[in-house]
Amino acid sequence: MNQHMRPEPVPFIDIAAQRRRLGTAVDEAVSRVLTHCLFINGPEVTQLEAALAAFTGAKHVVTCASGTDALLMVLMAKEVGPGDAVFCPSFTFCATGEAVALTGATPVFVDVDEATFNMDVESLKRGIATAKRLGLKPKGVIPVDLFGQSADHDAISAVAEAEGLFVLDDAAQAFGASYKGRRLGTFGHVTATSFFPAKPLGCFGDGGAILTDDAELAETLRSIRVHGQGSDKYDNVRLGLTGRLDTMQAAILIEKLRIFEDEIAARNVVAQRYAQGLGNVVTVPHVASGMISVWAQYTIRLPKGVDRNEFAAALKAQGIPTAIYYPKSMHQQTAYRDYPIADGGVPVCEALSDDVISLPMHAYLDEQTQERIIKAVRGALSS
CATH class of the missing domain: 3.40.640.10 (Type I PLP-dependent aspartate aminotransferase-like (Major domain))
Structure with missing residues (x-):
């Protein structure tokens, strides 16, 4: 290229x-x-x-x-x-x-x-x-x-x-x-x-x-x-x-x-490839035993100290979109911040909102394109 x-x-x-x-x-x-x-x-x-x-x-x-x-x-x-x-x-x-x-x-x-x-x-x-x-x-x-x-x-x-x-x-x-x-x-x-x-x-x-x-x-x-x-x-x-x-x-x-059952199977293949390609550099999603996910999103957690905005920009420069679900948990949003929170707070929600980012995920993500995404993620983390 x-x-x-x-x-x-x-x-x-x-x-x-x-x-x-x-x-x-x-x-x-x-x-x-x-x-x-x-x-x-x-x-x-x-x-x-x-x-x-x-x-x-x-x-x-x-x-x-x-x-x-x-x-x-x-x-x-x-x-x-x-x-x-x-x-x-x-x-x-x-x-x-x-x-x-x-x-x-x-x-x-x-x-x-x-x-x-x-x-x-x-x-x-x-x-x-x-x-x-x-x-x-x-x-x-x-x-x-x-x-x-x-x-x-x-x-x-x-x-x-x-x-x-x-x-x-x-x-x-x-x-x-x-x-x-x-x-x-x-x-x-x-x-x-x-x-x-x-x-x-x-x-x-x-x-x-x-x-x-x-x-x-x-x-x-x-x-x-x-x-x-x-x-x-x-x-x-x-x-x-x-x-x-x-x-x-x-x-x-x-x-x-x-065609939905076919697509669920394909999504799980895509998720598996991500886990293999990224499992040692980011926190990949964990599927609890006895569960089958349909992978509406593939959401990773970035390592401590990685700037999420810079990471997203590095991927974007290579034509790879990302999204953040959710940069603010509900209790942090203007319309909902006066509603009660469970005793002990919601520290995990807050931590996730700080470090999650989602990668492209769908049933038609071919291996070659996915390799490109995995390479870009690894590159952005090692730079």
Whole structure:
């Protein structure tokens, strides 16, 4: 390569490569919707819900307009409101705590485990004590399956059961992941996920889904999804919102779901190559035993003393993008800094926000391109 030429940029997530693989299937699926013109609650929506139920083993699936709506609709169905405490990790995307705050309830931020980046059960216990001390009523817990790896659902459920809390699994980044041999979607009382385009299973717009084995909850969610309607369309029986997934996105997801298992396997090969190529220079992600991650992000921790901005700039100069999830944990963000934190603080969340950085990760990352990324990372660290 001529040294004056800028290196060909690597995509962070290659949606175009997947699009090529799907060929005309997506175009045909969209075309069918354009032909029948049932853009809201068309037949593909019900079809997708059945396919997602079959994929996860969940009895009921309610698709919706986004991962945030999925969380919010569940909290509304559970009648969460002022005076209630809902526990969530601070090291996560803001939607987790945002949905709680939107109901008028209080998000209480707890710490995460340094190895898995997921909710720390000891910190959850301390958070429950914190909430009680503040006169709040502990109501629910939202473990997040961060970056594609499941949280420790058995341990969290045990604490929740002892305290009478419902568990809402935020699997927005981990649809398709497995915990102890079972796919996510049946842990806790209810699971929320997202089909944002960058997610392992993404649509071509916003979208989400709620999965549960609770028939009554599913029925309530279907009502909330359409303005809280009852059996008579114009007698709304509860507060709701317009939380529907549109038919076109459902049609696209049906096609993408067909190749999803293949893609999960490919993502795991990519993750393995990263671990082999980088394991001795950075802290690579740790997958707990009995778990299969879907690698929504490949997030490394830089060694002490490495300037993260300089590291990112060195990679960018070689055409390699990086991203930081999350430079600020939720309790450090302007909108959330007045909400309570579990006793003992959230030191791991704060440490992670200081040193994590994510590398390109998708199912179509070929070995040659990945070697280029690995070489650039090692070079940036040794300079």
